[in-house]
Amino acid sequence: MSSSFFQKGKSRQVFKRKGEKINKPKSKKPNAPNLENGQESSDSELDLKKFSDAEESESDHETAEEKKLRLAKKYLEEIEKEEAKRAEAKELDDAIEKRLQKDYLEQKGKLRVNVADSYVAPTDNDCKLIRAREHRLTLTCVCVSFDGQYVFTGCKSGCLIKWGIKEKRKLGCLTFKTHSNFFKGSITSVAISSDSKFLATSDESSSINIWDPHTMKHVRTFNGHKDIVTGLVFRRNTHDLYSASKDRSIKIWSLDEMAYVETLFGHQAPITSIDALARERAITAGSRDTSVRIWKIVEESQLIFNGPVGSLDEVKLLDEEHFVSGSDNGSLCVWSVLKKKPLCTVPEAHGSENNVPRWITSLATLLNSDMFASGSYDNSIRLWKVYDAFRKITPLFSIQANGFINCMQFTKDGTQLYAAVGQEHKFGRWFKQNNAKNGLLIINFTSK
Numbered sequence: 001m002s003s004s005f006f007q008k009g010k011s012r013q014v015f016k017r018k019g020e021k022i023n024k025p026k027s028k029k030p031n032a033p034n035l036e037n038g039q040e041s042s043d044s045e046l047d048l049k050k051f052s053d054a055e056e057s058e059s060d061h062e063t064a065e066e067k068k069l070r071l072a073k074k075y076l077e078e079i080e081k082e083e084a085k086r087a088e089a090k091e092l093d094d095a096i097e098k099r100l101q102k103d104y105l106e107q108k109g110k111l112r113v114n115v116a117d118s119y120v121a122p123t124d125n126d127c128k129l130i131r132a133r134e135h136r137l138t139l140t141c142v143c144v145s146f147d148g149q150y151v152f153t154g155c156k157s158g159c160l161i162k163w164g165i166k167e168k169r170k171l172g173c174l175t176f177k178t179h180s181n182f183f184k185g186s187i188t189s190v191a192i193s194s195d196s197k198f199l200a201t202s203d204e205s206s207s208i209n210i211w212d213p214h215t216m217k218h219v220r221t222f223n224g225h226k227d228i229v230t231g232l233v234f235r236r237n238t239h240d241l242y243s244a245s246k247d248r249s250i251k252i253w254s255l256d257e258m259a260y261v262e263t264l265f266g267h268q269a270p271i272t273s274i275d276a277l278a279r280e281r282a283i284t285a286g287s288r289d290t291s292v293r294i295w296k297i298v299e300e301s302q303l304i305f306n307g308p309v310g311s312l313d314e315v316k317l318l319d320e321e322h323f324v325s326g327s328d329n330g331s332l333c334v335w336s337v338l339k340k341k342p343l344c345t346v347p348e349a350h351g352s353e354n355n356v357p358r359w360i361t362s363l364a365t366l367l368n369s370d371m372f373a374s375g376s377y378d379n380s381i382r383l384w385k386v387y388d389a390f391r392k393i394t395p396l397f398s399i400q401a402n403g404f405i406n407c408m409q410f411t412k413d414g415t416q417l418y419a420a421v422g423q424e425h426k427f428g429r430w431f432k433q434n435n436a437k438n439g440l441l442i443i444n445f446t447s448k
Contacts, residue, residue, distance in 0.1 A: 132161055138424045291312065322390050332346040
């Protein structure tokens with residue numbers, strides 16, 4: 001045979017013919033270890049695992065029961081953490097839901113919190129009269145910042161003072177002598193924006209001055225009224241300023257653009273009071289024309305409410321749908337924007353003197369609640385409760401305050417009431433109480 005037929009070191013190559021099957025020898029697999037019979041595994045991983053487990057158990061020095069208990073505690077801790085996170089998220093969601101609902105009801109004028117019954121008459125220790133050397137004459141106006149940090153007061157001597165509530169002291173002062181270019185006589189009104197960015201003041205001139213409430217530096221002067229500006233108010237959460245004047249007009253100013261916007265006419269007598277909330281509306285009292293007017297600025301219309309005989313001097317909003325008015329005949333009236341006549345009236349709310357009713361000189365409302373305060377010159381501030389769907393008024397208690405209560409304002413949370421007290425009425429010098437002291441009265445309230 002040829003040597004090429006058989007090659008050394010190589011296996012014979014078998015060619016498959018058509019229709020034939022080639023049976024190749026199967027390779028033998030190693031037998032799996034019989035663990036049941038106690039044979040050791042050839043796999044080293046099993047031995048290593050046994051060794052590591054034994055080492056871990058020896059290092060931890062714990063039995064199987066202790067290990068189970070430890071793992072169970074760890075599992076419970078993880079569950080507790082997860083449930084705590086879920087509870088926090090749920091509480092946050094609930095808080096956001098309540099806040100949104102509150103804001104919606106407040107915007108619609110339907111939010112109402114009944115707090116009047118929880119108030120207790122303050123004692124003498126809860127009332128404090130703060131005086132300043134610069135306030136030589138009667139205090140005419142007071143304004144509390146929305147965040148409750150500052151209080152601003154103005155007086156007939158042409159002085160504006162900034163007070164720190166936390167510091168409990170005077171933080172700044174603008175006087176007629178130091179700022180004669182801006183102040184012309186008595187300070188008639190003061191207002192601050194919701195974000196405490198702008199402070200607006202008016203005096204016995206027809207000008208409106210804008211200040212930075214933090215630095216007390218002058219920002220801008222607005223001119224346009226033809227007579228004394230008697231009232232200022234900012235629309236809440238905006239920089240829109242509404243001003244009322246003895247020229248019987250209301251003007252709208254935009255402090256974002258530092259520009260005049262619009263003038264509203266309608267009153268037949270000097271305007272003595274103005275108020276506004278979040279809606280694009282303003283409410284004013286027209287003194288001798290005995291009317292209250294709600295100005296719908298967007299709709300360019302007005303609602304007219306005719307009050308009792310006399311001079312309707314004061315008006316304040318309880319919420320977006322209800323307001324309170326006070327007249328020089330001593331009557332207090334609660335109104336609804338849906339009705340032309342008062343829902344209820346209290347005649348001679350502060351009594352009479354020589355058969356003449358005492359004037360209502362100031363009002364303050366705790367917004368979206370059932371309580372408001374009224375001031376006169378009977379040496380007391382009276383708090384009132386509104387109930388039965390705003391159809392009834394009942395007195396809560398009175399607070400001693402000597403002199404004319406020319407202006408009042410509650411803090412946002414209702415824990416304090418600030419009142420500007422003086423010897424004379426803010427708009428005139430018809431008569432004087434010599435035993436009274438000019439100052440800022442701070443009243444602290446406690447709940448039951």
